Amino acid sequence: MLSDTEHRELEEAIKHYPDKRGAAIDALLTIQRHRGWISDDSLLDIAQFLEITAEDLDSIATFYNLVFRKPVGRHVAFVCDSISCWIKGCDQVQEQIKDLYDVDLGQTTADGRLTVLPIACLGHCERAPAMMIDHDVYGEVTPDKIDVLMDKYK
């Protein structure tokens, strides 16, 4: 069931399109903001609202890097692994995260604090290596800076 707030936000989202399903991505991201990820139940709620089938909506949900069809931690760290960051040592950034928090790409820490995912070029190439934690992008992330950076995300 959609909460009142969720319902109101989806009503707002569909105003931008001549056809309800145009708001599919907005709806998925809105519900994900409230619930953390898109469970099968959430998928059904949204599909019902958009008047499309859940399977149809799932073919969209599973297409995108930023729609989570599995639970994630309280925070998500996205490590850019595209070329400019690779040249500047994104592999070392990833290894440092693994050493500090005992978590590999695609995994969540045991305490549920952090999920680490690879991400395509974040468009901050002039300040490589870059990473994004939740909605915040950081450039020139050398391995020694990571623990201080992560302090903000408990």
Added chain:
Amino acid sequence: MDYPLTKYIHHDGASRMLREYVKGGGYRSLQRLTAGMAPKDVQRLVGEAGLRGRGGGGFPTGAKWSFVPMGSNAPKPKYIVANGDEMEPGTFKDRILMEGDPHGLVEGMIMAGYALDAEVGYIFLRGEYHLSAQRLNQAIAEAYAAGYLGKPLPGTTFRFDLHLHSSAGRYICGEETALINALEGKRAVPRAKPPFPQTVGLWGQPTIVQNVETLYNIPHIINNGADWYRRLSRTQDGGTKMYGISGRVRNPGWWELPLGTTARELLEQHAGGMAEGVRFRGLLPGGISTAFMIEEHLDLPLDFSSFPPEVGRLGTGTMIILDDQTCPVGFVLNLEKFFARESCGWCTPCREGLPWVAKLLSALEEGRATSDDLSLLEMHTKWLAPGHTFCGLAPGAMAPLQSALKYFREDFERHITTGGCPWSKKSAQQRVLA
């Protein structure tokens, strides 16, 4: 020299919002409409200015617009879409513009909409650009409050509405027909062309998809004229270009410069040369879907009409530098892994071919490859060439591979003869142990 796109952009990351934008001459192009400039006049001006699309293809914008049905019998509504997907690795120019000067995009879209009598606009923004989204939303709200959006423009009956669509991260959404599917809330695979979006696009209506940087140019052309715009450039293509450099150079960054600036000037004068202790080997001129350029190409003007076909094309104009401490095979492997991961999976050569290419390159890096594997890589550059796949993703993926096989052949061969990557310390150790 005039740098119309960025001369007012703050270098401390602050944004210019409405008051400051208007003070600097923003929304002045709308006054031309009051003075009687008709849509066809705007179209003609953009054509005469020699504006070419900044999304990577360099298609002449005026020519693209000429396919849009005009007049009272034309279908309604028509749409104008700003392509702000910017997921091409190494590319960050549109972000600089949208974060620094969000109203410039709003004004560009209003004027493009007016020129095409397209009354609804969408900004298609990649999901990771949260700061751009926040500033664009603010700019759109300000433009509505000031009456630039949602009300007839003074002196005309034309009224424009603008929406922001934040995507959820997938490279193929930047391809214009996939983008249209994405906006309609469908799985974002490309569509067959024809029909072209100019006649049958978003929700079946005439639609123009234009790169963000392209749209920023339009108000300046309207304010200052085609001759002025052509004089900004050093070559036959009009205007300035947002260039950028990443990789191991002293000062990576972005610069708005006359079209036709050379890679050598960018590298040596603007980026301060190579970083301490590394030497130049090659560069990709504009994102990773372009072919390598090497030392002998550094003095070519970087624009859309001067590249000899055997050298390649400019792409997005934001270049990535390959230095001598970085393995060219590892570099290309990184690119092909990206393409394999981001392939939409719609057509077989791309869906199956790209992972195979990535596997072959991994085998080279790990010392498992033979010379037959090099021939297989060569063959893929033909199997995934333009015309063999449904869209431009796979042919784009072959441009750096094919040129790397040409310019860095010896490095590929060394991976076979020495049984691993000469640049990787780890595999050297493994070799000693083995």
